[in-house]
Amino acid sequence: MEPATTLVENQTTSTTSAPEAIQEENKDTLTKASSADSQKENKPTATEANTEETATPRTNQDTVTTSTSSTRKDPSSTSASDTTQVVTETESTPQSSTLKETSDKISTSETNNFQEEQDVTAVKSVVTTQIIEAKTVAGVASASQSQATNLVASQVLASVRASGTASDATAEEPASKELVSTDQDGKSLKISYNGTLTENDSLKFAVWSDENGQDDLRWYDASTMGTALASYANHKGFGSYNVHTYSFEGGQAHGLSAITVTVPKPNVSTAVDKVNDSTYKITVSNVPKYISSIVVPIWSDVNDQDGIRWTNASKQSDGSYLSVTDLSKHHFESGKYNVHVYYELNNGQMSGQATLATSMTLPAVTGVAAEVDDLNGYAPSVSVRNQLASAVKMITDQGYQVGFTMFDAKTGQGIAYNSNQRFYVASSIKGIYVASLVAQNPLALNNNYSTIQNVLYYSSNEGYNYLRSAYGSGYIANWMSQVGVDTSLAKPNYPNISADELAKLWKRNYQYFETDSTGKQLSQLYTRPNLSPIHSVLGSQYTTKTKAGWIGMTGYHATNDAGIVSTPKGDYVVATTTNADGKLGLLNDLVSAINKAYLESKN
Structure with a gap:
């Protein structure tokens, strides 16, 4: 049981009001105050009369005073006299009749003092009667008078505090867990009612933030399980949120619980760590x-x-x-870098947080090394x-040009250089043609093996x-x-093609080899080519499936190789294209460097 609180008539303090909609909804069904009661007698409102003076445990000498109606008259009566019922705790042992009188019935009434001529934005009180059947509380019959009085008084306070008005309620045995609990996720506040629900119960949660009063008040219907999701998009900002729980029966609203939930303002932490010479990772922690x-x-x-x-x-x-950043995207500039963090707030808006400035330094990277593009997030180190x-220089120093593309067959991460320049394809096209033929006409393999x-x-x-x-x-x-390659390249037996286009077609080959039984059979014919730089450099370590092409004669200049490399860390597609006049050996160092890049990308 929470620390009991003394109730003192005519004492005013600040409390959280019940949602205005509840007070308005009950206004017509509750007994209105007579004109005599409307005379200027400075009577306190419900909010003023029932307030929590302190949140400290009550001693045996504390006094509980509530404003109650002296008699329960016929509803047609046009007047009522008010008295004050005082329950005083003492250290003496109560008589059984006194305990029964205290426990059986404690009633309270509150008078609606709302005055329309005043600019008041909320109805502070309504006329109603609250009855608490203390006999339903387990243990009251055997408790001392002080314990019984403490229990009943604190339940009166809890009910009044929950509803904002004194609606009919019956005290129940305190549950082993909170009556209403909440949990926060990325988009909403989950509210759970942990009490017992019947088929006739209609349960609603009123939710609003402390910011700007109740201008973001929203009502949420509880499910049959007593739960509801309050979307953050319906509310404002951070800080304290009020969650009031009401049951509705016969047009009457009954307050069950009032709790406050804190939605903390983000204050994330950011750290920057060096991965390699040109790559840094940014870690954002302490994220709500x-x-x-x-x-x-x-x-x-x-x-x-x-x-x-x-x-x-x-x-x-x-x-x-x-988040991973590659300094190649920043022109390999050394020096001070600014790192900011932007996050999507609970109302769907983006907010920024300037977190830090940090120095990032790296060896000078120029020329071809700076022109290597990363694909899908892999940023090669300066050494790679x-x-x-x-x-590349070994090829270009002899007056030739070169392009290449490499990417993981599953993730697409990789690298590329000059990958859109077209070169004469030579015999590299044969590996693509055969796969496309057999995939769409499987009998062609048996008939032309x-x-x-x-x-x-x-x-x-x-x-x-x-x-x-x-x-x-x-x-x-x-x-x-x-795969999005220009179909006009299909008509010439030997078209001009780029490393990017050739790699896309080999990715289609890979899909066929991996998913079709005939494709798997056909793929074995790609593993033992007579000439292939990829197979020559990597074939002793890994399984390769490739088709090279080369020629060196007037009007025709090419040294190309492309295919699939299967390593313990994964499979990758690679295509190299040059105009190197049939000099296959010029590709060996490039194949080795590309493989090193792939292995680094998997670390």
Whole structure:
């Protein structure tokens, strides 16, 4: 039982009012005060008369005084006289008749003093009668008079405090847990009534914030389980929220509970940690449960905000949020960086918090190393960038151009460089054509097995030309259409194609090899090519499925290789395209650097 409180007539203090809608709803059904009662007698309102003076435990000498009606007259009576009933606790042992008189019936009445000529925005009281059947409280019969009086008085106070008016109520045995409890999540306040509900009970929760009074008051109907969700979008700001619980029966509203819930204002913590030479992670912690999304803008002081980047932070299992920034997105600038945090508030609006400024330094990154693009969040380290740049330089120093694309077959994370420049495809197209043909016409594999084997093992031009003449370009055109590659590239036997386009087509090959039984059978013919830089460099460590192409003659210049590499950390798609005149060995260092980048991306 909570500490009892002394009730003193005509003493005024600040209390939380019941929602105005309840008071208005009951106004017509409750007995109105007579004109005699309306005379200026300075009678206290319900809120003024029933207030909590202190929240300290009551001693045996405390006095409980309530304003009550002296008689229960016929409703047609036009006048009523008021008396004061005083229950005084003493240390003496009560007589049984005194205990019965105290416990059986304590009634209170409150007079509605609302005056329309005054600019009053809330009805402070209504006329009603409150009866508390103390005999239903377990243990009263055997308790001392002091204990019984304390129990009854505190229940009167709790009921008045809950309803804001003195509605009919019956005291019950205190529950082992709170009558009404709440829980906060990302979008709403979950309210649960823990008492017993009957089929005839109609339960409602009134919810509003302390900010600006009751201007965001909302009513929520409880479910049959006694629960409701109060969406934060219906309310304002942070701080204290009032949750009042009412039952409705026969047009009457009965206050059951009044609690206050605190929705704390966010005050997140942010930490910046170095992952590698060019990558930093931002961890946002101390995030309240009601925040469901966080974005992190970051920029350097160099050239103001020209390099600002926004990243969506991902929620971690411990409730924190993680964002990763790649300094390549900020032109590899060293120095001071500004990190801010923006989060979606409970009302759907975004709010920002300037968290910190931090210094990020890295070795100088220029040229090709700075031009390597990351795909879907992987940011290669400076050392990997420099290795890729060195491999590219080996090709460009001989007067050739090169492009490449690599990404994880499942996540899409990877890297790219000059990946949109088209080169002559040479025999690399054969690996795409065969897969598209067999996927859409499985009998072609059985009918042309030796031809297909020669095309994939030995890059047979005769076999490829035969398949093209027998089956046409429709199958490969469909293949291209499915992955967003220009279908006009299907008609030439050997089109010009970019590393990005070739990688997309190999991703389609991968899906077919992984999900179709005939596709799995066909994929084995890609594992033992006669010539392939990817297979030569990585085939002893991993399973590779590739098809290279090369040529060096007037008007035709190419050294390409593309396919799938399966490692213990995952599978990735890779495509390299150059105009290097059939010099397959120039790709070896590039294949090794690309593989190193993939392994780093999986750490």
